[in-house]
Amino acid sequence: MSSVGSADSIIFQTPLISEASLKVFGENIIMAKKSHNQSGLSLLEIVVTLGIFSMAIVGVSTFITQSYKANLFANEQAEAIENARTGTDIMVKEIREASPAENGAYPIEVANDQNLIFYSDIDSDELIEKVRYYLDGTNLIKAVTDPSGFPPEYINPAQETIISRYVQNGTEPLFYYYNADYPIDTVNNPLITPAAVNNIRLVRTYLKINVDISRAPDNFILISNSQIRNLKDNL
Numbered sequence: 001m002s003s004v005g006s007a008d009s010i011i012f013q014t015p016l017i018s019e020a021s022l023k024v025f026g027e028n029i030i031m032a033k034k035s036h037n038q039s040g041l042s043l044l045e046i047v048v049t050l051g052i053f054s055m056a057i058v059g060v061s062t063f064i065t066q067s068y069k070a071n072l073f074a075n076e077q078a079e080a081i082e083n084a085r086t087g088t089d090i091m092v093k094e095i096r097e098a099s100p101a102e103n104g105a106y107p108i109e110v111a112n113d114q115n116l117i118f119y120s121d122i123d124s125d126e127l128i129e130k131v132r133y134y135l136d137g138t139n140l141i142k143a144v145t146d147p148s149g150f151p152p153e154y155i156n157p158a159q160e161t162i163i164s165r166y167v168q169n170g171t172e173p174l175f176y177y178y179n180a181d182y183p184i185d186t187v188n189n190p191l192i193t194p195a196a197v198n199n200i201r202l203v204r205t206y207l208k209i210n211v212d213i214s215r216a217p218d219n220f221i222l223i224s225n226s227q228i229r230n231l232k233d234n235l
């Protein structure tokens, strides 16, 4: 009996231990499986997330770079236009005040497409300077020669300054010249260059400004007119 009993108890006890052990073991397996499955999914998720994140970073970087470039172009273009505008305003006033030179020369000496030489008191010191505006590549240059000696001569070295950069006229004229019959006379105007200086009454400056030649649609055109006061026919 006891043996049976013990056998029973053995029989009885063994399943108890086995069941518990199996349960724990089974849970461990399930947990291990779960754990294994979780780590697998996480790795996949990490890869996918990293992929998406990388694409997002590239996208954001590209956007920021393009925005920065666009902004940089806009700022540089605005600055170039402002400089050209300021330079042109001064140039227009100086051309308007063109006067006979200290040595008696005619107010305008050379009137070509991209080269204008005239005389004007540009610094209000009651002496007439010789002024030259010309295009050198994409730079609009101003060259000023002070008179000296007696009788006065214009033999001093010219003081050159860059008035405007990024002038993209290429071969297009920087200056157009008009006679006293403009705007009625549209046949002879603008005058053929080099213009006969005696016929000039009005000078039109034409600047095409662009800091980046590859962005031609963004050309900024600056046009100004100078009616030369001392050459008006009614004086």
Ligand SMILES: [Ca+2]
Binding pocket: 120, 121, 122, 123, 124, 125, 126, 127, 128, 129
């Ligand atoms: Ca002067």
